[in-house]
Amino acid sequence: MPKSTRYKPKSKRQTVEGVRTLIPREQIQRRIAEMAQEIRRDFPLEPLHLVGVLKGSIFFLTDLAREISGDVSLDFIAVSSYGDRTHTSGEVKLTRDLDASIEGRTVIVVEDILDTGMTLQYLLRVFEQRKPRRIRVAVLLDKPERRITRVRADYVGFTIPNEFVVGYGLDYAERYRNLADVGVLTLGARVKKT
């Protein structure tokens, strides 16, 4: 009897990505307005120089900047960390420097999330050598469980559990940055019928 040449595929397992909302947009906006007031209250008379860490901080920075009254200027820096996002190797490299000098200025470093702390530790070292008047750190999210450095933020939007989050600037392989809410990335598996 000849072997059947008909290929009958078995059911294939396929992973399905999803996002479960963790912090809704209204809550993010409310908290950012509060943070802006805290920052201005701490430095009532000083021009504030906001330095955003690309790309994750863009929405946070633009919303925060618009809520801070008085004299505010902006600049951006970009870093890359080696390894994929769930396993940081700890090496950080500067990929785009600031446009302007920070010497003598009051700098607020604006970051999306404080995770292991490697990125901020690196950046603070770089900035301190440039003799700013003072440096403060504002992060939207803080995952303290993951910390392997002694870095801390002066202004924290939300402290979150050790889960991988996306949205409001945060990405998974460059996707999901455009979501208005912050959510937990869920990687489930389902059986796909063929």
Ligand code: IMP
């Ligand atoms: P750290 O150097 O480990 O503190 O990591 C900081 C950077 O890692 C952030 O600026 C993010 O770009 C990225 N990161 C850390 N945790 C997450 C997450 O849960 N979702 C998306 N990106 C993350």
Ligand code: MG
């Ligand atoms: Mg980032």
